[in-house]
Amino acid sequence: MTDNKKKIVIAGATSAIAEHCARLWVSEAAVDLTLIGRNSDRTERVAADLRVRSPQSVFRILEADFIDPLAIRQLVDGIVAEGSVDIVLIAHGSLPDQAVCQQDLTACHEALTVNGISPVLFAEAFAGHMQKANRGTLAMIGSVAGDRGRKSNYVYGAAKGLVTRYAQGLQHRLANTGVKVVLIKPGPTDTPMTAHLKQQGARLASVENVAQLIVKGITQGKPVVYVPAKWALIMMVIRHLPRFVFNKLEI
Amino acid sequence: MVAVSSWGRLSKRQHEVVALSDRDHVIQQLKSSRSGIAHGMGRSYGDVCLNPDGVLWNTTGLDRFISFDESTGLLACEAGVLLRDIQRLVMPQGWTLPVTPGTQLVTVGGAIANDVHGKNHHVLGSFGDHVQRIKLIRTNGAATECGPDLLPDWFSATVGGLGLTGVITEAEIQLRRVPGPWLATETVPYGNLDEFFRLADDSEADWEHTVSWVDCISGEVGRGIFMRGNPAHVDHRPEPKNRKLTMPLVPPISLVNRLSLRPFNMAYFNLKKRQAGSGIAHYESFFYPLDNLLEWNRMYGPKGFFQYQSVVPREVGREAVRAMLGEIARSGEGSFLAVLKTFGNRQAVGMMSFPQLGVTLALDFPNQGERTLKLFERLDAIVREARGRIYPAKDARMPRDLFESGYPRLKEFIQYRDPGISSAFSRRLMEN
Numbered sequence: 001m002t003d004n005k006k007k008i009v010i011a012g013a014t015s016a017i018a019e020h021c022a023r024l025w026v027s028e029a030a031v032d033l034t035l036i037g038r039n040s041d042r043t044e045r046v047a048a049d050l051r052v053r054s055p056q057s058v059f060r061i062l063e064a065d066f067i068d069p070l071a072i073r074q075l076v077d078g079i080v081a082e083g084s085v086d087i088v089l090i091a092h093g094s095l096p097d098q099a100v101c102q103q104d105l106t107a108c109h110e111a112l113t114v115n116g117i118s119p120v121l122f123a124e125a126f127a128g129h130m131q132k133a134n135r136g137t138l139a140m141i142g143s144v145a146g147d148r149g150r151k152s153n154y155v156y157g158a159a160k161g162l163v164t165r166y167a168q169g170l171q172h173r174l175a176n177t178g179v180k181v182v183l184i185k186p187g188p189t190d191t192p193m194t195a196h197l198k199q200q201g202a203r204l205a206s207v208e209n210v211a212q213l214i215v216k217g218i219t220q221g222k223p224v225v226y227v228p229a230k231w232a233l234i235m236m237v238i239r240h241l242p243r244f245v246f247n248k249l250e251i
Numbered sequence: 252m253v254a255v256s257s258w259g260r261l262s263k264r265q266h267e268v269v270a271l272s273d274r275d276h277v278i279q280q281l282k283s284s285r286s287g288i289a290h291g292m293g294r295s296y297g298d299v300c301l302n303p304d305g306v307l308w309n310t311t312g313l314d315r316f317i318s319f320d321e322s323t324g325l326l327a328c329e330a331g332v333l334l335r336d337i338q339r340l341v342m343p344q345g346w347t348l349p350v351t352p353g354t355q356l357v358t359v360g361g362a363i364a365n366d367v368h369g370k371n372h373h374v375l376g377s378f379g380d381h382v383q384r385i386k387l388i389r390t391n392g393a394a395t396e397c398g399p400d401l402l403p404d405w406f407s408a409t410v411g412g413l414g415l416t417g418v419i420t421e422a423e424i425q426l427r428r429v430p431g432p433w434l435a436t437e438t439v440p441y442g443n444l445d446e447f448f449r450l451a452d453d454s455e456a457d458w459e460h461t462v463s464w465v466d467c468i469s470g471e472v473g474r475g476i477f478m479r480g481n482p483a484h485v486d487h488r489p490e491p492k493n494r495k496l497t498m499p500l501v502p503p504i505s506l507v508n509r510l511s512l513r514p515f516n517m518a519y520f521n522l523k524k525r526q527a528g529s530g531i532a533h534y535e536s537f538f539y540p541l542d543n544l545l546e547w548n549r550m551y552g553p554k555g556f557f558q559y560q561s562v563v564p565r566e567v568g569r570e571a572v573r574a575m576l577g578e579i580a581r582s583g584e585g586s587f588l589a590v591l592k593t594f595g596n597r598q599a600v601g602m603m604s605f606p607q608l609g610v611t612l613a614l615d616f617p618n619q620g621e622r623t624l625k626l627f628e629r630l631d632a633i634v635r636e637a638r639g640r641i642y643p644a645k646d647a648r649m650p651r652d653l654f655e656s657g658y659p660r661l662k663e664f665i666q667y668r669d670p671g672i673s674s675a676f677s678r679r680l681m682e683n
Binding site: 016041042045046048049052053055192195198 | 253268269270272273274275312315316317318319321340
């Protein structure tokens with residue numbers, strides 16, 4: 001890269017939250033954006049939209065296997081070989097059906113892999129390079145669900161809890177470097193992933209607002225960002241509820 | 252199931268909402284769905300976007316641009332993209348939507364399905380006049396592309412087709428050059444309907460945008476404020492800061508009522524009269540004055556409101572408008588949101604398009620039940636006699652005979668309907 005466009009990499013670029021973050025980034029300034037997705041047709045559509053919004057930006061689309069550790073390593077090495085990265089956003093995930101996970105261990109395994117192990121492998125693949133470059137911000141999308149296991153979605157919560165604990169450790173490791181690690185914990189957000197929750201009448205935050213708060217949190221390099229911010233308070237209460245109260249809750 | 256209202260907030264019934272967000276997945280979603288209707292921002296006032304106890308295909312997740320050619324102004328996008336997002340994208344590059352309604356918080360799909368119009372109908376027609384291509388998905392899984400030069404009959408059925416011919420998933424729109432985001436405007440008070448028509452006629456040649464606010468308590472006199480504007484080149488003027496207010500709650504009774512209407516209209520007329528003359532306006536405040544007051548529809552209270560928008564032919568326009576304003580003033584109903592505007596002599600693209608040569612009157616009415624509906628019956632009689640029509644996008648109650656007489660191509664249109672699509676409006680006025 002000859003110019004000084006900010007270099008951003010998004011894993012899980014077709015996720016609604018990631019897509020809206022990307023729209024905000026390209027609307028601020030022309031960027032050099034690498035979009036990683038499982039399906040290159042869908043990723044290409046996201047890129048086409050961003051290209052219209054920001055013709056000056058540079059886009060690269062990479063199709064990836066999100067499960068295979070070697071493939072992830074190779075992919076990330078390839079990206080970093082072209083120059084050090086300013087922002088990495090690891091955004092992929094899918095909300096599993098808790099009841100199905102309890103019956104079907106394959107579904108359970110997949111949910112844990114996609115939401116927990118895969119994001120951690122991506123982060124780990126970038127972390128070493130970023131540490132060496134001594135710069136950049138690595139952001140991961142966790143979830144408020146990772147703060148305390150609840151019967152309604154603890155498989156997803158466990159995977160996101162893995163991400164939480166991993167991010168915490170990575171923050172510790174990179175504390176005295178130029179690399180910032182940002183853990184984002186969205187509350188339920190209005191995206192295709194949560195369409196069924198909305199059907200059940202849940203009140204969801206708009207994805208535009210959530211993306212705005214995420215982009216702001218990443219710019220500030222905050223270690224933990226709850227979006228919207230009220231979830232920090234709600235989850236503090238939930239984490240500290242004594243078990244005899246918590247076990248009576250239908251949540 | 253989710254409770255869904257349209258903009259008029261007249262009902263709040265349960266719907267199964269299916270989010271469309273991946274345009275390759277839409278075919279699958281429609282094929283496996285019960286009968287439904289596409290729903291974007293829900294900005295139509297009545298029931299064209301509702302399907303109680305049935306399915307709504309929410310299109311707001313289909314919000315991607317596909318391509319934009321900065322040299323030709325041809326824009327392709329998914330149907331859930333908001334007009335606001337288009338305007339904000341293209342305005343800095345010297346382009347604009349040729350036709351825009353009074354709110355930019357509507358989707359492209361909704362703008363096509365209702366063939367919305369703006370203040371420049373006499374120059375540029377309605378929204379559908381600028382659509383080059385529509386991608387339509389039928390509930391049997393068939394995907395069709397149509398445009399003015401490709402399956403023009405399907406195009407004509409779909410523009411203004413109220414979403415009943417299939418789900419619009421993508422569109423191409425030919426944008427138009429503008430010198431920038433500003434308009435040179437002129438505000439002219441008028442004392443009666445004769446003056447209004449004279450102003451409208453005199454403005455047709457030299458002004459692209461014309462509209463007027465009519466004081467609905469002035470009755471048959473029909474005094475008001477005429478506003479006209481032209482795109483203008485203005486140097487170095489900072490864009491206005493976007494300050495948004497939200498109507499924070501639904502008041503227990505309508506804030507627009509017999510007590511508030513008279514003083515408000517008096518004050519508004521006199522204020523605007525004093526501001527008469529030339530000015531410069533930003534396009535957002537000129538075209539979308541209400542968009543900065545979010546959820547303003549709440550001000551009509553828990554029972555919601557109707558909008559009554561008719562168009563009557565020009566020959567009988569003056570008499571019909573005079574008669575309608577008389578009825579409204581005698582009833583003591585109405586609101587300060589009252590618009591009187593002439594349409595130009597242009598053949599609409601859509602079989603079911605609303606705009607036609609004549610004069611259109613649009614008024615909000617707080618829902619006072621029977622009393623309001625009785626007034627509408629009297630207005631219907633005037634529209635019927637004048638051989639006019641009512642705008643489906645605003646309607647929640649028009650009688651079937653008026654719908655049929657107002658839309659003579661209805662029988663032709665029905666042949667293009669998708670049997671898997673149905674709305675509260677279509678069941679009310681077209682059997683299914």
